[in-house]
Amino acid sequence: MVAMMGRGIAEQGWRKGPWTPEEDKLLSEYVSLNGEGRWSSVSRCSGLNRSGKSCRLRWVNYLRPGLKRGQITPQEEGIIIELHALWGNKWSAIARYLPGRTDNEIKNYWRTHFKKKDKSSQKQEKRKALIPKQEVQNQQQQQQLEASEMKMVNTIDHVKMHEAQEMYSMYHNMEDQCSPVMTQDFASWADYVVEDYYGLWGGLWNLDDHPQG
DNA sequence: AACGCGTTCAACCGCCGATTG
DNA sequence: GCAATCGGCGGTTGAACGCGT
Numbered sequence: 001m002v003a004m005m006g007r008g009i010a011e012q013g014w015r016k017g018p019w020t021p022e023e024d025k026l027l028s029e030y031v032s033l034n035g036e037g038r039w040s041s042v043s044r045c046s047g048l049n050r051s052g053k054s055c056r057l058r059w060v061n062y063l064r065p066g067l068k069r070g071q072i073t074p075q076e077e078g079i080i081i082e083l084h085a086l087w088g089n090k091w092s093a094i095a096r097y098l099p100g101r102t103d104n105e106i107k108n109y110w111r112t113h114f115k116k117k118d119k120s121s122q123k124q125e126k127r128k129a130l131i132p133k134q135e136v137q138n139q140q141q142q143q144q145l146e147a148s149e150m151k152m153v154n155t156i157d158h159v160k161m162h163e164a165q166e167m168y169s170m171y172h173n174m175e176d177q178c179s180p181v182m183t184q185d186f187a188s189w190a191d192y193v194v195e196d197y198y199g200l201w202g203g204l205w206n207l208d209d210h211p212q213g
Numbered sequence: 214a215a216c217g218c219g220t221t222c223a224a225c226c227g228c229c230g231a232t233t234g
Numbered sequence: 235g236c237a238a239t240c241g242g243c244g245g246t247t248g249a250a251c252g253c254g255t
Contacts, residue, residue: 092242
C-alpha cells in the first residue's frame with residue numbers, strides 16, 4: 001500500500017514540479033478509463049511517478065474538461081465578491097458557483113486583487129508623508145468626500161449583505177430538508193444580485209470591505 | 214539591451230475530516 | 235474504539251512573464 005499521502009511524499013520519491021505533456025496524457029488516459037477518484041492508485045496503474053495528491057490537483061485545476069481558461073468576467077468577479085462576503089475564504093464552495101473555474105484560480109484571483117488594494121493604500125500612506133501641508137488638506141477634503149460616498153455605498157451594501165445572509169440561510173435550510181436542486185437556484189440568485197449591483201454602481205471594487213460572514 | 218520590480222499562476226505543503234479495516 | 239489511509243481544502247511558494255526605467 002502507498003504510504004501516507006502528503007506527509008510521505010519525500011520518502012516516496014515522487015516526481016515534483018511542472019507537469020510534462022506526457023504526464024498530462026498519462027493522467028488523462030487514466031481518468032478516462034477509471035474515472036475521477038482513487039488518486040492513490042494512479043501512480044501504480046498509469047506509470048506516473050506522481051503522488052495521488054499531485055495527480056488530483058493537476059486534474060482538477062488543469063486537465064478536467066470544461067475548465068474555462070482566461071480572464072475572470074465581471075459577472076464572475078461579482079459572484080466571487082458576493083460569496084466571499086458570505087463565506088470568507090471558502091474557495092471550493094465559491095468555485096461551485098462558478099462553472100469552469102477552480103478554487104485555486106479563484107483563490108489566486110482574490111489574493112492578487114486584495115494584495116493590489118493593500119499595496120495601493122500603503123503607497124498612499126507613504127505619499128502622504130512626503131507631500132506639503134496644503135496638499136494634505138486638499139487630499140483630506142477629497143478623502144472625506146470619498147468616505148461619505150463609501151459610507152453610502154456600504155450602507156446599501158450592508159443591507160444587501162443582510163438580505164444575502166438571510167437568503168442563504170433560507171436556501172440552506174431548504175437544501176437540508178428538500179433537495180440539492182436548490183443550490184442551482186441560489187447560483188442564479190447570486191447572479192441576479194451581482195447584476196443588480198452593477199446596475200446601481202457600475203463596478204464593485206469599492207465594496208471590498210464586506211463584513212465577513 | 215539590460216536590469217529590477219511587480220504580477221500571475223501552477224504546484225506544493227500541512228492540516229483536517231471522512232472512511233476503512 | 236482506534237489507527238492508518240485517503241481526499242479535500244486553504245495557505246504559501248517560486249518560476250515565468252510583462253512592464254517600466
